[in-house]
Amino acid sequence: MEMIATALPALGQAWALILQPMVLGYLVLGVVMGLAVGVFPGLGGIAGLSLLLPFMFGMDPVLGLALMIGMVAVVPTSDTFASVLMGIPGSSASQATVLDGFPMAKRGEAARALSAAFTSSLFGGLVGAAFLTLFILVARPIVLAFGLPEMLMITVFGLSMVAILAGRVALKGVAAAGLGLLIGTIGEADAGGSLRMSTYDIPYLIDGLQLVIVGLGIFAIPEIVSLLRQDRAISQDANLGAGWADGVRDWFANKWLSVRCSIIGVVVGVIPGLGGSVVDWIAYGHTVQSTRDTSEFGLGNVRGVIGPESSNNAKEGGGLVPTLLFGIPGSGSMAIFIGAIALLGSGDIEVGPSMLRDNLDITYSIVWLLALANVVGTLLCIAASGGIARLTTIRFTYLAPFLFMLIAFAAFQSGQNFEDLLALFAIGLIGVFLRRFDWSRPAFLIGFVLSNPIEKFSNQAVQIASFRFRKSFEEGMEYVFSPIVIVLIVITVLSVVFGLRQAKAIAAEGEVPTGSKRAPVAFLLLIMGYVVAALINANAIPDYNMTDKIVPLVVGGVTLAACLMLMVQMMRRPESDAVFADKEMAGEDADAPHGLWGTLAWFAGLIAATWVVGFILALVGFLLAFFRIRAGCGWGKTLLLSAAGVGFMCLMASALNRDFPPGLLQDAFDLPWPLR
Amino acid sequence: MxxxxxxxxxxxxxxxxxxxxxxxxxxxxxxxxxxxxxxxxxxxxxxxxxxxxxxxxxxxxxxxxxxxxxxxxxxxxxxxxxxxxxxxxxxxxxxxxxxxxxxxxxxxxxxxxxxxxxxxxxxxTGGVAYLEPEAGAKFDGSANALQDIDFIYGSQGATRLDLVPLLAWEMLGMNVEPVFGIKGRGDGRLMFERGEANIDYQTTSGYLGGSADLVEQGQAVAMMTWGALDEDGNIVRDPTFPDLPTFKEVCEATEGCETSGEAWDAWKAFFVAGFPxxxxxxxxxxxxxxxxxxxxxxxxxxxxxxxxxxxxxxxxxxxxxxxxxxxxxxxxxxxxxxxGAKDYVKTWLRDSYGVELEG
CATH class of the missing domain: 3.40.190.150 (Bordetella uptake gene, domain 1)
Incomplete structure (x- = not known):
């Protein structure tokens, strides 16, 4: 009661702060800027926020908050465009949306998928805000109840989603997830600093691979290459059948699913340290488990869009709890947000434990500004979706070079190394083959995302648990098997059992034909080769750094075992078995007019030319050559499209104050921007 | 001021x-x-x-x-x-x-x-170390009564700024086991608040932003600051926390801890490079x-x-x-x-944490 007595007046003050024309104006401005940045895959909220930072100094706190929150809130909304229309995960928040959203776009239902996604986002954001208004008052002890064993179990629960997304051959899913986990361990270990599959001679690998690059490589490149080979529009249907009203109706028909997934989003978002990058997968898993007929998942089931999209905006709200209550950012953009708050006004708003006591009105303003920004952003997105959905009717050959340009730029922003482009290409190649041989790409990505948390939490939990066990057995057991852990174990086991039962029905890659044995076996041998190399490499780490080698060894061992079992299956089964899935044997990939290598060579050419003459000059050559030769355009169109691409790239880079990858030419000569 | x-x-x-x-x-x-x-x-x-x-x-x-x-x-x-x-x-x-x-x-x-x-x-900047209340009750300006307690500390890595607190606690004869791999001092504080760690340190802004509150509410006891430097390079009390003893004072009061010699010189050198x-x-x-x-x-x-x-x-x-x-x-x-200080720290890092640094 006392709680409500303090909360209500603060809530009133918060609304009084928000509902001023100036504040709302700044909010809309932030939303528009956020949409402009978020539409482009791989850039996301961090790029946008750091753009705003210089203006935050001394700004009126509420105005500054409105501007920043407007920007942050709409990124998980606007990134849906790339996920649904192009099959490119716009940010880590909308990876799962790709699975069903993109097939819908291919079917000509882009507008329907988009509006279902946006409505879900909006609803998720509102549920998140309502939930937070009460929850934030009691959140502290609950957040503190999540210690290392609990976080480890949540991570394991996230990993158990692999069971649902493993695809038709479960072993392949396990091996793909294992490979993702192993690739996630590349670089310097957090605990002891040992190097895994890297050397000091290649500094790039020491920091490990970035999620942006792996996400784009695994999902975007294979789709772009495949569509480009077929030389047609994304949508097989020239007229976009289902419109945006259908999407809203779809959402309404599944409103309870949306509620449940929103709650999942808030709850997982609240827990610090997970960063919420698995929320959408957990929501997707829940969606599949709670649907009777799963045959359509992966082929364009609208529920597969509604679930993850309901959760990812709610997650942003949940992420405010650790940020505001503990001063511990739940994500990269929240970290900048904290830094920026210190610059606002006279600098007296301090994020942290005192926030609720001293600034409850500001806290509530933040929560409800977030909700309002969601509303504004969603309305804008729905309004735009009909028009933007037309992109799917354009011949894809006209879009592809721009997409290659955008993802190369986005990849470079993650580390500002030329190696970022090489890594993108290498991961893209893995993605192309995973897709071709029907190894679950979602499983790979889940493995990669959870690699670091699994390793970190298990090492730390074991260290602290052994400490408790040394004191007394009871204390150790109490620490390891807390009630939360037990509940999570039960949920995980149930999820795996249900998941395996339903997994066979989900064909994330659609129907995949089978053919000869040679290519699938060769790919398996390649994977095994890497796993063995990683195992040998991890084993070479001295034993006193056990924390750095134990996870690669265990994961590598399991992956190798899965690969060996696959090998046995391959030896025993006939060529027509699903284990020999190969997209090059029949279907749209096999019938495509252009070859795989020839198409990839265009992207490789862009990267190679960048290495020599830098990105912008390489881009000029790439666009000209591509439109003229591959797309067969006349010179007028070629010049126009190329100029548009290069001009747009320069405009965006200068607005975001970003550099382009330099090449050998730039090493030798000092050139003016943007050639620099 | x-x-x-x-x-x-x-x-x-x-x-x-x-x-x-x-x-x-x-x-x-x-x-x-x-x-x-x-x-x-x-x-x-x-x-x-x-x-x-x-x-x-x-x-x-x-x-x-x-x-x-x-x-x-x-x-x-x-x-x-x-x-x-x-x-x-x-x-x-x-x-x-x-x-x-x-x-x-x-x-x-x-x-x-x-x-x-x-x-x-x-x-x-400065830094403040603090303890969970039970251990804090045994702290009397010296670490003499803290020798038998097992401490856990959430650390970012022994070669980072955490080198300064880890070496200080070791010089005081305290048994502190670092749990490596956390991503920032905020995560360390969270580990402390959850009761998984029972000793922690924060830089001044981190301490004022979060930990000072814990101390006020009795959930933590401030132990010492690393101190600040005066014009002549002497360690004096931290101007932000004039009431807290410095590590130097605690070391002087603790049996077996010396404010001269190899270990002290090494600690001071790295303290200066990391804080003031x-x-x-x-x-x-x-x-x-x-x-x-x-x-x-x-x-x-x-x-x-x-x-x-x-x-x-x-x-x-x-x-x-x-x-x-x-x-x-x-x-x-x-x-x-x-x-000499570099060599001392390198040897200590190798012997205590197995960190090999070439050169």
């Missing part, structure tokens, strides 16, 4: 070439302030705070933008900066304790040389004296703003901002660690 800080400031002011003739005009230019960390860290906050103030104070009011170049524990950005030679005043670089420590420990990734660069500004001179702003090697003077004068103006003390409370705290020759002296203090 304490008497000491004021004295230190006065001394530094006197040492600064105040009458630097600022002929360099930067109007219409864009100054890039490169930070070898990501957008999310403390150095980003620091640079973002100073950037608009610097822009106002520089002749011609150029746009000052902060650029982030993270990687390899900040050595990537520092290596890059070392190769830059455009000393026309459009590039400055910010380094932090995390850049200084690998340099001092001859990390194989380090290809930069601090002494080639031109320091123009430096700021420092934590963050430095540099111009590239070979920059014209005229440009250097312009920047020194600009930072001087920033420091002398009437509202500086108020607006800087969260980023700088009650610690002096060194400018010009003061920054030069600060750099010397931070990077001239005797070989």
């Amino acid at each position: 304490t008497k000491f800080t004021r004295a230190a400031l006065a001394a530094l002011l006197a040492a600064t070439p105040f009458a630097a003739t600022a002929e360099t005009d930067l109007s219409g230019e864009t100054v890039e302030w490169v930070i070898p960390f990501s957008e999310t860290g403390g150095s980003a906050k620091w640079a973002n705070f100073f950037a608009p103030l610097l822009s106002e104070a520089l002749p011609g009011q150029p746009t000052v933008v902060v650029k982030f170049m993270p990687g390899a524990g900040s050595t990537k950005g520092a290596n890059w900066f070392h190769e830059q030679e455009n000393g026309d005043g459009t590039l400055i670089f910010g380094s932090s304790g995390s850049t200084q420590f690998p340099y001092l420990l001859n990390d194989p990734r380090v290809r930069y040389e601090y002494n080639d660069w031109e320091p123009v500004m430096a700021t420092g 001179v934590q963050k430095l702003a540099f111009l590239p090697k070979g920059t014209d004296q005229e440009v250097i003077d312009t920047y020194v004068a600009a930072f001087e103006t920033v420091r002398n703003r009437d509202d500086f003390e108020q607006i800087s409370s969260q980023t700088v705290g009650e610690y002096p901002v060194f400018v010009g020759e003061g920054a030069q002296r600060a750099l010397e203090q931070a990077t001239s660690v005797p070989q």
Whole structure:
């Protein structure tokens, strides 16, 4: 009661702060800027926020908050465009949306998928805000109840989603997830600093691979290459059948699913340290488990869009709890947000434990500004979706070079190394083959995302648990098997059992034909080769750094075992078995007019030319050559499209104050921007 | 402000070439302030705070933008900066304790040389260690009664700033087991709040932002600060926490802990490099004296703003901002660690944590 007595007046003050024309104006401005940045895959909220930072100094706190929150809130909304229309995960928040959203776009239902996604986002954001208004008052002890064993179990629960997304051959899913986990361990270990599959001679690998690059490589490149080979529009249907009203109706028909997934989003978002990058997968898993007929998942089931999209905006709200209550950012953009708050006004708003006591009105303003920004952003997105959905009717050959340009730029922003482009290409190649041989790409990505948390939490939990066990057995057991852990174990086991039962029905890659044995076996041998190399490499780490080698060894061992079992299956089964899935044997990939290598060579050419003459000059050559030769355009169109691409790239880079990858030419000569 | 800080400031002011003739005009230019960390860290906050103030104070009011170049524990950005030679005043670089420590420990990734660069500004911070209440009750200004307790500490890694607290606790004879791999001191505090760790330390801003509250509510007991430096390089009480003893005082009161000798020299050397001179702003090697003077004068103006003390409370705290020759002296203090101290720390890192550093 006392709680409500303090909360209500603060809530009133918060609304009084928000509902001023100036504040709302700044909010809309932030939303528009956020949409402009978020539409482009791989850039996301961090790029946008750091753009705003210089203006935050001394700004009126509420105005500054409105501007920043407007920007942050709409990124998980606007990134849906790339996920649904192009099959490119716009940010880590909308990876799962790709699975069903993109097939819908291919079917000509882009507008329907988009509006279902946006409505879900909006609803998720509102549920998140309502939930937070009460929850934030009691959140502290609950957040503190999540210690290392609990976080480890949540991570394991996230990993158990692999069971649902493993695809038709479960072993392949396990091996793909294992490979993702192993690739996630590349670089310097957090605990002891040992190097895994890297050397000091290649500094790039020491920091490990970035999620942006792996996400784009695994999902975007294979789709772009495949569509480009077929030389047609994304949508097989020239007229976009289902419109945006259908999407809203779809959402309404599944409103309870949306509620449940929103709650999942808030709850997982609240827990610090997970960063919420698995929320959408957990929501997707829940969606599949709670649907009777799963045959359509992966082929364009609208529920597969509604679930993850309901959760990812709610997650942003949940992420405010650790940020505001503990001063511990739940994500990269929240970290900048904290830094920026210190610059606002006279600098007296301090994020942290005192926030609720001293600034409850500001806290509530933040929560409800977030909700309002969601509303504004969603309305804008729905309004735009009909028009933007037309992109799917354009011949894809006209879009592809721009997409290659955008993802190369986005990849470079993650580390500002030329190696970022090489890594993108290498991961893209893995993605192309995973897709071709029907190894679950979602499983790979889940493995990669959870690699670091699994390793970190298990090492730390074991260290602290052994400490408790040394004191007394009871204390150790109490620490390891807390009630939360037990509940999570039960949920995980149930999820795996249900998941395996339903997994066979989900064909994330659609129907995949089978053919000869040679290519699938060769790919398996390649994977095994890497796993063995990683195992040998991890084993070479001295034993006193056990924390750095134990996870690669265990994961590598399991992956190798899965690969060996696959090998046995391959030896025993006939060529027509699903284990020999190969997209090059029949279907749209096999019938495509252009070859795989020839198409990839265009992207490789862009990267190679960048290495020599830098990105912008390489881009000029790439666009000209591509439109003229591959797309067969006349010179007028070629010049126009190329100029548009290069001009747009320069405009965006200068607005975001970003550099382009330099090449050998730039090493030798000092050139003016943007050639620099 | 304490008497000491004021004295230190006065001394530094006197040492600064105040009458630097600022002929360099930067109007219409864009100054890039490169930070070898990501957008999310403390150095980003620091640079973002100073950037608009610097822009106002520089002749011609150029746009000052902060650029982030993270990687390899900040050595990537520092290596890059070392190769830059455009000393026309459009590039400055910010380094932090995390850049200084690998340099001092001859990390194989380090290809930069601090002494080639031109320091123009430096700021420092302090640090506070605290204990869970039960252990805190046994703390009497010495660590004598803390010897039999098993402590757990959430650490970012023994070669980072955490080297300073870890070595201090070991010198006090305390049994502290670090749990490595956390991503920031905030995570360490969370581990402490959850009861998984029972000892922690925070830099001044982190302590004031979160941990001071725990101490007030009796969920933690403040143990000691690392201290601050006076003009002669002696460790004195931290001006922000005048009531807390320094590690030096606690060490003197604790049996078996010496405030002289190899271990002490090593600890002090790394403390100085990590705290009182934590963050430095540099111009590239070979920059014209005229440009250097312009920047020194600009930072001087920033420091002398009437509202500086108020607006800087969260980023700088009650610690002096060194400018010009003061920054030069600060750099010397931070990077001239005797070989004996380096060897001691390297041996200790190898024996206690199995960290091998070549060189």
